[in-house]
Amino acid sequence: MTAVDPETRIPDPIDVDAAEEARLRAAAGLGPPAPVPGSEYAGFELIGVPDRPPQTEREREMYTLEEGEMLLNMGPQHPSTHGVMRLVVKLRGEVVTDLDPVLGYLHRGIEKLCENATYTTVLTYVDPMDYLASMHNEHAPAIAFEKLFGIQAPPRAEYIRALVVELNRVFSHGLMIGFLALDMGGLTPILYSFINRDDVVELLASISGQRMLFNFFRVGGVNWDVNDEFLSRLGTWHGTVLKSIGDNEKLITENEIFKGRTQGMGILSADQAISYGVTGPNLRASGVPFDVRKAHPYSIYDELEFDVVIQERGDVYARYLQRIAEIKQSLHLIDQIMDKMPHGPVQAQVPGIIRPKPGRAYGAVESPRGLYSVYAISDGGPTPYRFRMRDPSFISLQVMPLLMPGHLIADTMAIMASLDPVMGGVDK
Amino acid sequence: MDFSLLLGLGRFVLATTLLLLLTVPTAFVVIQLELKVIALMQLRLGPNRVGPRGLFQSTIHGFKVLAKEDTVPDQADRATFTLAPWMVYMAAAMSMLVIPFAPGFVAADFNIGVVYFFAILGLSVVGLLVAGWSSYNKYSLLGGLRSAAQMVSYEIPLTLSVVGVVILTGSLSFTQIVNHQLAHGWNVWWQLLGFPIFFIASTAEINRAPFDLVEADSEIVAGPFTEYSGMRFGFFFFAEYVALFVMSAILVTLFFGGYLAPWPFPAQLGGFIGTLYGLIWFFAKTYFFIFVAIWMRTTLPRIRVDQLMGVAWKVLLPLSLINLFGTAIAVVAFKL
Amino acid sequence: MRLIVERFPETARDLWTDEDTVEVQIARGSVVETLRTLRDDSQFGFFMLADAAAVDYGVGNQFEVVYHLYSDKHPAWLRVRVPVERANPRTPSVTGLWTGAMFHEREMYDMMGIVFEGNRDLRRIYMSPDYRSFPQRKDFLLPDDAADSSAAGVNPLERPETWDLTTFSRELTSSAATYPPLDTQVDVPAEAYPHGQESADKSRPA
Numbered sequence: 001m002t003a004v005d006p007e008t009r010i011p012d013p014i015d016v017d018a019a020e021e022a023r024l025r026a027a028a029g030l031g032p033p034a035p036v037p038g039s040e041y042a043g044f045e046l047i048g049v050p051d052r053p054p055q056t057e058r059e060r061e062m063y064t065l066e067e068g069e070m071l072l073n074m075g076p077q078h079p080s081t082h083g084v085m086r087l088v089v090k091l092r093g094e095v096v097t098d099l100d101p102v103l104g105y106l107h108r109g110i111e112k113l114c115e116n117a118t119y120t121t122v123l124t125y126v127d128p129m130d131y132l133a134s135m136h137n138e139h140a141p142a143i144a145f146e147k148l149f150g151i152q153a154p155p156r157a158e159y160i161r162a163l164v165v166e167l168n169r170v171f172s173h174g175l176m177i178g179f180l181a182l183d184m185g186g187l188t189p190i191l192y193s194f195i196n197r198d199d200v201v202e203l204l205a206s207i208s209g210q211r212m213l214f215n216f217f218r219v220g221g222v223n224w225d226v227n228d229e230f231l232s233r234l235g236t237w238h239g240t241v242l243k244s245i246g247d248n249e250k251l252i253t254e255n256e257i258f259k260g261r262t263q264g265m266g267i268l269s270a271d272q273a274i275s276y277g278v279t280g281p282n283l284r285a286s287g288v289p290f291d292v293r294k295a296h297p298y299s300i301y302d303e304l305e306f307d308v309v310i311q312e313r314g315d316v317y318a319r320y321l322q323r324i325a326e327i328k329q330s331l332h333l334i335d336q337i338m339d340k341m342p343h344g345p346v347q348a349q350v351p352g353i354i355r356p357k358p359g360r361a362y363g364a365v366e367s368p369r370g371l372y373s374v375y376a377i378s379d380g381g382p383t384p385y386r387f388r389m390r391d392p393s394f395i396s397l398q399v400m401p402l403l404m405p406g407h408l409i410a411d412t413m414a415i416m417a418s419l420d421p422v423m424g425g426v427d428k
Numbered sequence: 429m430d431f432s433l434l435l436g437l438g439r440f441v442l443a444t445t446l447l448l449l450l451t452v453p454t455a456f457v458v459i460q461l462e463l464k465v466i467a468l469m470q471l472r473l474g475p476n477r478v479g480p481r482g483l484f485q486s487t488i489h490g491f492k493v494l495a496k497e498d499t500v501p502d503q504a505d506r507a508t509f510t511l512a513p514w515m516v517y518m519a520a521a522m523s524m525l526v527i528p529f530a531p532g533f534v535a536a537d538f539n540i541g542v543v544y545f546f547a548i549l550g551l552s553v554v555g556l557l558v559a560g561w562s563s564y565n566k567y568s569l570l571g572g573l574r575s576a577a578q579m580v581s582y583e584i585p586l587t588l589s590v591v592g593v594v595i596l597t598g599s600l601s602f603t604q605i606v607n608h609q610l611a612h613g614w615n616v617w618w619q620l621l622g623f624p625i626f627f628i629a630s631t632a633e634i635n636r637a638p639f640d641l642v643e644a645d646s647e648i649v650a651g652p653f654t655e656y657s658g659m660r661f662g663f664f665f666f667a668e669y670v671a672l673f674v675m676s677a678i679l680v681t682l683f684f685g686g687y688l689a690p691w692p693f694p695a696q697l698g699g700f701i702g703t704l705y706g707l708i709w710f711f712a713k714t715y716f717f718i719f720v721a722i723w724m725r726t727t728l729p730r731i732r733v734d735q736l737m738g739v740a741w742k743v744l745l746p747l748s749l750i751n752l753f754g755t756a757i758a759v760v761a762f763k764l
Numbered sequence: 765m766r767l768i769v770e771r772f773p774e775t776a777r778d779l780w781t782d783e784d785t786v787e788v789q790i791a792r793g794s795v796v797e798t799l800r801t802l803r804d805d806s807q808f809g810f811f812m813l814a815d816a817a818a819v820d821y822g823v824g825n826q827f828e829v830v831y832h833l834y835s836d837k838h839p840a841w842l843r844v845r846v847p848v849e850r851a852n853p854r855t856p857s858v859t860g861l862w863t864g865a866m867f868h869e870r871e872m873y874d875m876m877g878i879v880f881e882g883n884r885d886l887r888r889i890y891m892s893p894d895y896r897s898f899p900q901r902k903d904f905l906l907p908d909d910a911a912d913s914s915a916a917g918v919n920p921l922e923r924p925e926t927w928d929l930t931t932f933s934r935e936l937t938s939s940a941a942t943y944p945p946l947d948t949q950v951d952v953p954a955e956a957y958p959h960g961q962e963s964a965d966k967s968r969p970a
Contacts, residue, residue, distance in 0.1 A: 058885035072566050094570065094733065104890035111875075112900050185637060185730025191470040251727065257638055258729050274811055277864025290812070295834065296841065362785050362832055362841055364814065375817050375830065390815040398867050409570070410641065410732045427890060 062100045068092055074412070076105045082179065082416065083423025087400075094408050099401045103394075106427035114387040119145050119219055119356075122387060127213035130391060130425035132175060135161075135168040135204075136367035137425075138217035140374040140389070143298055143363030145219045148356040148378045156344040157221035158300045163337045164204060164216065165299075165365070166330045171197040172368035173281075173323040173330075174245060176420040180320055181252050183413040184261055192248040196241070203233045221347030238334070245327055253324070262316035266403040266415035269314060276402065277395040280370025282419055285322035286314035292366035304336050316418040323420075326368075355382055369393050369420055389428065393421035443535035444525065451521045452490065454673050455666040459486035461715070462669075462722045469726045493662030501564050501655050508562040513656065513663030515555030520670040523548045527677045528603050530687045530706030541602040542594060545678065546587050549633070552671065553579040556642065559664070560652035571651025574733055575642040579633055581737055585744035586629035592622040592748075592755040593682050606686035614690075616683040621751040623683050625744055630679060632736070634671040637725035641733055676717035677710070684713050787843040795829075795846050796856050802833060802842070803861055810835040810842055813858070816868035818876040820902045827853055827878055848878055857882040875900035 055063070065071065074087040084105035090098040110129060114122045126141055127134045139161060146153060153161070178193030201211045206229040208216035216223050252258050268278065273286045283290055291308045293301040309325040311318035358380045364373035370392025377386040396419050404412050463485060467474025475485035500506055526541040528534040538544050553576055560572015593615050594600055597608040609615055616623045632639040642651045653664050680686060687706030731739070790798050802810040810833035819828040827848040832841050848855045857880035858865045869880045870889040877898035880886055888895060897904055 056885045056887050059887065070566065072570075094574075104888075104892070107890040109899065181729055185640065186728060187466065188470050188726050191472065195471060252729075255729065257731055260735055261729065261732050272863075275863045277813055277862060277868075279812075295836070296839075360787070360843075362815075362843065364841070371814060373815050373832070375815060375832065377819060386817075386819045388815070388817040388819075390817070394867055394871075395864055398864050408732060408734065410730070 062090065062098050069097060082421050085423055089412065096404050096407055096409060096412060099404045101397055101400055103427055106423050108428065110428050111387055111389065114384060116383055118382050119384065122384060123217055124215045126389065127215065128424055129389065129428055130367060130369065130393065130422045131212065132172045132422050133168050133367045133369065134212065134214050135165045135216065136365050136372055139165055140363045140365045140372050141376065142217045142219060143365065144361040144374040144376040147361035147363065148359055148376060149219060151220050151348050153221045153348055154345050155342050157346045159337055159341040160222050160226060160346060161217065162299050163334060166333045167200050167204060169330045169368045170327050171200040173327045176323055177248060177252065177320065180417040183417040184258065189248050189251050192244065196244050199237050203230065203237055206230045206233055218347055225346045241331065249324060259317060261414060262320065265316045265407065265411055266418060267313065267315045268399060268403060272402065276399045278399055279392050280366065281322045281326055282319055282370065282396055284309065285311040285318040287312055292364050292371050296364060298365060304333055306333050316414055319418040355380060367392060369422065370396060391425035391428065393425040397421055397426060440536060447524050447535050448521055451524065451670045452666060455669040456486045456490055458669040458673055458718055459489065461718065465719060465722045466726045493665065494659055496658040498658035498660065503564045504655065505562040508558050512555050512559035512562060513660045515558065516552045517663040517667040519548055519551035519555060520667045520674060523674050526602050528606055528681060528686055529710050530703040533703055534603060537601060537603050539601045542590055542600045550583060556652050563652065563655040565655050568652045568654045571642055575635065575652060578639065578642065578736060581740040582629045582632040585625050585740060585748040586633055588748035588752055589622040589625040589629065590682060592619050592751050595755050595759055602681055606681060606688065609685045610688055614683065614685045619683065621747060625748050625751060626679065629744060630675045631721065634675050635668065636672060636721050638728040638731050639736060641730050672718060672721060673714065676714045676721065679717055680710065680713040686710060785841045785843055787845065789845045792846055792848060792855050796858060799831065799844065799858055799861055808835060809837045813862045813865055814841065816865055818872040818878055820876060820900065823903050826850055827876060829855055829872065829878065853878040854881055859883050877901065
């Protein structure tokens with residue numbers, strides 16, 4: 001097997017063109033091309049175009065091609081990556097031998113942006129991170145900020161928070177089912193998932209005013225109390241949700257083709273999962289019963305009873321079954337919350353311009369993708385000094401170079417859909 | 429010159445031209461059916477604005493592909509890039525020549541019609557391979573190779589299951605097969621194993637779900653069709669649906685009596701009424717099977733390429749051989 | 765909780781506890797051993813790295829790498845803070861302990877410029893590979909405020925020391941400047957443009 005010289009740098013397309021052009025011009029006897037005015041900044045010739053940095057070990061390993069291998073770019077625009085993500089896949093025929101995810105296409109600098117925003121504004125900035133689980137995106141900073149401020153949300157607010165968070169979890173998992181089927185060619189479950197999601201999203205719109213990026217949480221509570229429309233929609237939805245999820249499930253769960261493509265695929269063992277930092281349904285499907293709601297109860301989760309479901313095998317099918325089981329657990333939780341919700345105010349008394357004492361706080365929630373946490377540092381001013389979000393999809397993507405080699409290209413999509421990454425969260 | 433020869437030749441040319449012209453409206457109708465049926469199964473409406481109840485949607489699709497920019501990748505092999513859609517389309521269109529639409533209503537009644545049909549249909553493999561290779565795109569290459577592997581593998585169980593029907597009938601001509609079914613009842617009752625094999629293999633042969641990994645748009649964008657746009661893509665697009673129609677028609681002809689009604693009377697209507705009656709039954713049955721194919725597409729996810737090959741070689745091939753030998757033995761033993 | 769962490773007297777400093785978090789500061793050199801003990805020792809059992817973050821405390825101060833750990837046996841999160849000097853921000857990598865720290869460290873390198881020794885794949889993860897600035901540093905400012913920035917910007921317009929205003933004005937005001945023909949220029953006859961327009965661009969009056 002011949003190997004490409006590892007000291008060779010991959011030429012940047014710009015370099016190639018310039019080198020090629022220089023060579024052709026030299027061959028033709030011309031000098032270097034005349035500079036086009038307006039294209040040179042003063043001083044550009046002083047520093048030159050920045051170089052690519054030297055290749056790291058892993059890059060060298062990945063981008064060195066042996067005989068019979070080729071690099072395929074499942075590029076940022078692709079019908080099936082969950083957002084804009086680039087996967088450089090090293091293929092031998094149709095078998096994947098290595099994989100390199102390239103991220104950052106949706107990077108919006110939210111962390112830095114939040115350093116200039118007041119604490120209430122931060123809660124609106126974090127919504128579009130993991131846009132399918134907006135309520136969870138807001139819940140974690142709310143917890144962290146409440147620790148910084150030393151205030152406690154009233155119990156009714158906590159119950160409403162838990163309610164909307166569980167609703168969000170239901171439709172997010174429902175969507176994952178649809179995406180998994182879609183990535184395998186089944187065109188119908190995604191539409192059923194979206195019908196289900198539409199019901200929930202209308203429900204949440206009646207309480208928060210928004211269908212997708214709910215600006216609902218506030219430091220010290222939630223923005224609005226439940227209203228009649230919300231309750232009536234919740235009642236209607238509750239009556240039909242099990243059937244509609246069941247319809248969707250029926251198309252997939254016992255389908256021979258689906259099972260043949262997902263069982264035994266992308267097996268993630270428990271040790272590997274912990275080592276790679278995978279959390280959430282992916283971790284529980286590998287057999288580790290870690291759920292932030294039980295491990296480190298926040299909000300009112302210690303008053304509610306639910307099971308931490310785990311699956312044994314850790315393959316794609318197990319991750320799928322895990323999410324279905326979690327939907328059912330969430331519905332059970334919603335029942336309990338509706339039973340137990342106390343009366344009272346929904347927002348704690350917080351002064352208008354809020355300044356916490358200097359300190360550090362860490363708040364973690366269980367988002368549909370895993371452990372979602374916020375580490376906030378305050379320096380006593382009206383904006384956070386450092387606002388760090390740890391997104392579960394970002395960390396879960398690290399297992400892709402572990403799981404995918406050895407499978408076929410078709411399976412890359414199945415495995416990625418089962419990990420359920422949302423690029424908004426990955427790229428912040 | 430022999431006058432009847434000229435007449436026959438003229439009739440042939442007329443029939444072939446009519447058929448070629450018919451392929452496009454057929455494709456339009458099948459595409460419209462697919463759009464609407466998939467939509468209704470997915471609990472949504474589908475196209476309902478273009479024309480009365482959206483009926484002109486696929487026609488407009490057809491004209492749209494004419495209006496699109498025709499791009500050829502810079503480093504693609506231009507001649508073969510252009511040739512590939514012609515090959516695929518011609519394969520689908522020419523195979524329509526031997527289908528008996530109604531009594532006496534067949535473009536070319538070859539006495540080796542079955543052999544001709546499967547031979548011509550196999551040319552589409554070449555077209556897809558050429559498309560995949562000449563596009564100078566790794567996705568297309570993968571798609572083209574996958575399609576070659578798939579279609580070639582499934583041709584064997586396909587043809588073997590048809591040989592069972594041929595043994596029963598004793599002739600390779602499609603009209604003879606239909607006439608035999610008139611006398612002896614539909615072949616599906618005689619070929620209870622052959623029919624499912626043919627059904628599965630034909631779905632794989634025309635790259636329809638669940639075997640549509642050639643154009644698996646969640647993995648390899650559009651497979652061999654990635655770099656095609658405008659009318660070139662239009663040829664591929666229509667060829668797929670013409671092939672769907674053709675395969676359903678052949679399924680109906682071989683196993684379900686072609687243009688025959690399910691009941692034995694009226695026995696032999698002559699002339700115009702007979703032709704019309706046959707046509708109605710033929711199209712009803714064909715479109716029923718097209719509906720089943722669309723139903724499968726809506727419901728089932730895709731099979732992976734190695735599982736697909738496994739099914740073809742390890743399951744369908746032995747079954748079709750069993751079918752073949754069983755039919756042969758039964759024919760000899762019971763003097764059918 | 766506090767009692768247990770006092771097993772590291774020589775390296776741990778500055779304990780602090782909150783309602784659900786215990787915080788400890790350790791020195792840079794002992795990061796790997798300390799975290800390994802925390803992970804493997806049965807009394808601690810911090811098997812999960814929940815978060816690894818970097819904090820910039822300002823231009824005159826240090827960076828800090830903060831690890832959050834979780835253990836089944838203890839009810840609180842453990843926060844391990846490692847100060848890293850700003851002038852030479854290098855610290856050992858924990859990818860040997862948790863493979864999942866890779867993306868965390870790449871992000872910390874990308875955003876703050878902290879170099880993790882021992883990381884096999886320390887390259888930028890969000891910004892493009894040839895980006896030369898570190899966005900989340902406190903002294904990173906956008907090109908509009910480039911004059912105030914002391915962190916290097918990519919574009920020479922972000923670096924005031926590269927501006928040569930004399931060159932600019934000479935070129936712009938000189939009538940002797942010759943513009944070589946662009947080969948991408950399309951020849952459009954003057955009659956094609958009505959009313960003395962000079963180009964097809966209608967975004968501003970001719």
